[in-house]
C-alpha cells in the first residue's frame with residue numbers, strides 16, 4: 097500500500113555572508129552565522145509517499161532512479177522522529193540549473209525536509225523544519241524561509257537553525273548568475289570547508305570577521321543601504337576564497353573567466369552603476385544589483401557572455417507544500 101503523495105517546493109538561496117566551516121560535522125553545526133537571500137527562479141519540487149511493500153527507499157531525481165543511500169540517511173532522521181520504519185518513494189525535480197553553480201543541495205534538502213516530514217505525519221514548527229533541513233545540508237536550513245534569512249549558528253542541534261530576517265523585502269534586489277563554467281566543481285564544499293577549518297592559519301580571523309559582517313549587513317539591510325550591503329557581501333565572499341588559498345593543501349574556485357566577470361562588475365561600478373559580486377564553491381560569479389540597473393548591467397555583461405550564461409532572479413519565497 098502507498099500513502100497519499102505530499103509534494104513540497106523549496107527555493108535555493110545565495111549567501112551574502114557566507115557559511116564556511118563546521119564545528120560539528122555530524123550534526124552540521126557551523127562555525128559562524130550566515131545570511132542569505134532566497135531566490136525566486138531556482139527551486140526543487142520533491143514528492144514523498146510511504147511504500148509499505150518496499151524494503152528500502154526509492155529515490156528518483158529528474159526522472160532517473162538514483163542510489164538512495166544519502167537520502168535514506170536523511171529520511172531515517174524523519175522516521176526516528178515519527179517512530180515509523182516504512183520506506184518511502186522520493187521523487188525530486190530540480191529546477192536549479194546544475195550548471196548555474198547555485199547550491200541545489202539547499203533547495204533539495206529544504207523540500208525533502210518539508211515533504212518528508214508531512215508524509216510521515218510530523219507537524220514540525222518552522223524552526224524544527226529548519227533544524228531538520230540543516231542535517232541534510234547546512235545551507236538548506238536557510239531555504240525554509242523566503243527573502244533575507246539568517247542562520248543562527250547556535251552550539252548544538254537544538255540551537256542551530258535559520259530565522260527569517262526580512263521575509264518579504266520591498267527592495268527590488270536582483271541577482272544575475274554568470275555561468276562561466278558549468279562543469280562539476282573540483283573540490284566539494286563539504287571537504288573544502290573542513291580542510292580550511294583544520295589547516296588555515298587565518299581561520300580564527302574569519303570567524304571573528306564573519307560575526308562582524310553578519311551584524312553589519314543586518315543593519316545595512318534594515319537601513320536599505322544597498323552600498324553597504326553589497327560591499328559586505330563582496331568582502332565576505334572574497335575572504336572565503338582567500339581562506340581556500342590559505343589552506344593546506346590550498347585550493348581555488350576562481351577561474352580566468354570568473355576574473356573577467358569580476359572585472360566587468362568593477363568597471364560598471366567605476367561608471368557609477370552599482371553592483372557587487374559574490375562567489376560560492378565554484379567558478380560562477382553572481383552579481384547583486386537593484387532592478388533599476390539590471391538592463392544596463394546585462395548589456396555590459398553581454399559583451400563578454402552569451403545570453404544563456406546570464407540567469408536573472410529576484411527574492412523568492414520560503415518552502416511550501418504544493419500538493420498533499
Ligand code: 2P0
Pocket residue numbers: 110111113114115116124130199201202232233234235236285286375376377
Ligand atoms: C553558503 N556555501 O553559505 C556557503 C558559501 C558555499 C559557499 O553552504 O556540507 O552544501 O552540506 O553543510 O551547505 C555550500 O555548502 O555544505 C554552502 P554542507 P553546503 O551558502
